[in-house]
Amino acid sequence: MLIVSICITAIALVLMFVGLRGRRSPHGAYCRGCRFDLSGIDLSDAQPRCPECGADVAQPGARTVTVRHKRPGPLWAGWLVLPIGMVLLVVSFMGGFGAIYSNLPTNSLLTLTEWGDDEALDELVRRIGLPDSSLSEHHWDRIIEHGLKLQTEESVEWDWRWGELLSVALTTNQMSQEEIGQYFLNGLAPKLTVRTKAHPGVRGIPNRLDITQDRMWAINYKPTSYAVTCYLIAFGEVGKEPAMKLDVREHPRAFNISATPGQRTGASFGGSGGINHGIERAPGETARVFFDYVLRVRKLQDDTLILDTIVREEFDIEFVDPSMPLVGTVRDEALAQTLGREMWCTAIQVPAQFPELNQFGMYNVLLGMVHLPSVREHLALRLYIEIDGEEIEVGTRNVEASSPSAHGAQLWARTRPDNESQVERLRALHQRLLDAGQVRVIARSDPALAAQEPDADEILGVEIVFDHVPIKLEEQIPAYYSEVPDSTTAPRPTSVRSIGIEDNEITDEGDDTETPGETP
Numbered sequence: 001m002l003i004v005s006i007c008i009t010a011i012a013l014v015l016m017f018v019g020l021r022g023r024r025s026p027h028g029a030y031c032r033g034c035r036f037d038l039s040g041i042d043l044s045d046a047q048p049r050c051p052e053c054g055a056d057v058a059q060p061g062a063r064t065v066t067v068r069h070k071r072p073g074p075l076w077a078g079w080l081v082l083p084i085g086m087v088l089l090v091v092s093f094m095g096g097f098g099a100i101y102s103n104l105p106t107n108s109l110l111t112l113t114e115w116g117d118d119e120a121l122d123e124l125v126r127r128i129g130l131p132d133s134s135l136s137e138h139h140w141d142r143i144i145e146h147g148l149k150l151q152t153e154e155s156v157e158w159d160w161r162w163g164e165l166l167s168v169a170l171t172t173n174q175m176s177q178e179e180i181g182q183y184f185l186n187g188l189a190p191k192l193t194v195r196t197k198a199h200p201g202v203r204g205i206p207n208r209l210d211i212t213q214d215r216m217w218a219i220n221y222k223p224t225s226y227a228v229t230c231y232l233i234a235f236g237e238v239g240k241e242p243a244m245k246l247d248v249r250e251h252p253r254a255f256n257i258s259a260t261p262g263q264r265t266g267a268s269f270g271g272s273g274g275i276n277h278g279i280e281r282a283p284g285e286t287a288r289v290f291f292d293y294v295l296r297v298r299k300l301q302d303d304t305l306i307l308d309t310i311v312r313e314e315f316d317i318e319f320v321d322p323s324m325p326l327v328g329t330v331r332d333e334a335l336a337q338t339l340g341r342e343m344w345c346t347a348i349q350v351p352a353q354f355p356e357l358n359q360f361g362m363y364n365v366l367l368g369m370v371h372l373p374s375v376r377e378h379l380a381l382r383l384y385i386e387i388d389g390e391e392i393e394v395g396t397r398n399v400e401a402s403s404p405s406a407h408g409a410q411l412w413a414r415t416r417p418d419n420e421s422q423v424e425r426l427r428a429l430h431q432r433l434l435d436a437g438q439v440r441v442i443a444r445s446d447p448a449l450a451a452q453e454p455d456a457d458e459i460l461g462v463e464i465v466f467d468h469v470p471i472k473l474e475e476q477i478p479a480y481y482s483e484v485p486d487s488t489t490a491p492r493p494t495s496v497r498s499i500g501i502e503d504n505e506i507t508d509e510g511d512d513t514e515t516p517g518e519t520p
Helices: 002-021 072-093 098-102 106-115 118-128 137-152 160-171 177-187 333-342 420-436
Strands: 189-194 207-212 226-237 286-299 304-319 328-330 348-351 363-372 379-387 390-399 407-415 438-445 458-460 462-474 495-498
Touching: 002 072, 098 118, 106 118, 106 137, 118 160, 137 160, 137 177, 160 177, 177 226, 177 286, 177 304, 189 286, 189 304, 207 226, 207 286, 333 458, 333 462, 333 495, 348 420, 363 379, 363 390, 363 420, 363 438, 379 407, 379 420, 379 458, 379 462, 407 420, 420 438, 420 462
Parallel strands: 328 458, 348 462
Antiparallel strands: 189 207, 226 286, 286 304, 348 363, 363 407, 379 390, 379 438, 390 407, 438 462, 462 495
């Protein structure tokens, strides 16, 4: 109703302007003072005067060739309509038109909605949720047409209410197959993130492919009978054959329409480990590479392919000197101390006997957790236990900057049974853990680890030490710390310091030597 009241007020103001401005008279001679028509007066007399007001009209400045006469009809109409528009404006701002909207015909409501009336849109959303909703096919056609049009206008902020209308249209089979394809194409937002700097000879280019529902999110989750797939399928140098091809891995689970902006779909795919490229370049040279990914929507009920499109994106990869880090390190002693005050470590769980293979087909002799708070800088930590002065890596953790929630960095030491040398090393480590009774746990920043994330530009440099972390013997330990029913916490950090790149060696991201901290 706000738009209607604004329109009524604007019409009233236009009518008043037209009435006050008036109608222009024909050209002639008029008294400037009273606008009397002097056409019947001899102006050549010695002292001609206006018969109406007696003014001396002998001088040209006392006369005008045309005048305007007010138009009482538009003026009075404006005066009558203006109060109505003003009252409607006040009531609209106070939100007092709910009853009026609820009684409007659906066609009128749709028209107001298409004009951008917020209250009409609220009523339309309410109306489609009623058990006895009486929207006709024609009404749904108008809703779908306008909603899809808004989806394509990226300059317009997406309104969850239109997301709700379109999601109901989809889940109640109101859309045609063509409209469904357009709905998914407009609403899904694939985003490919690629690290555009690399060291010569390094095996992979870190990347991540996510897909969100930026122009689909609604007020409620809406289950659908559609599966959404977004997956990398090819990579290579531009102008050459692809260096890598992948089969599409479809996700045969139903797709749910998001109820929050920025929500990732169940079909998102992350590949931050890097893609083997085989590109040979010297420091200072670049390579133009392409990534192909498929965006596919399939209806599960009858296996109908609704959308199947391949997207190609190209990037320039700059190769830099191996001595130059790809990720910077921020020194911030105050932030490091704040981080340390909020961190804590659990006791280290160790099986009393060398374990059997776990659910991943691996031997695991150690399980613990370092708890990290939310941070405003990216964290990339390598985790170690120290026994008799020897540091043994037992985990890694990359945490994005400004992450809204706390995180856990799991500690483990495990390997596959087919690597006999690693199994023997793990047996020796297990015995040392049984004899130690306690260990030191170290969390240390590593820019080379951060470089495996495609969007990490710099990390917070820290080294945090937990002394005297107790070892807790168990009959068996689970695969993940989240399965531990109760945990005894070790003391808070005993040492926290801020470090820079010069405090760390730049490690080769391409090193794939197995360690006791290997993950499945």
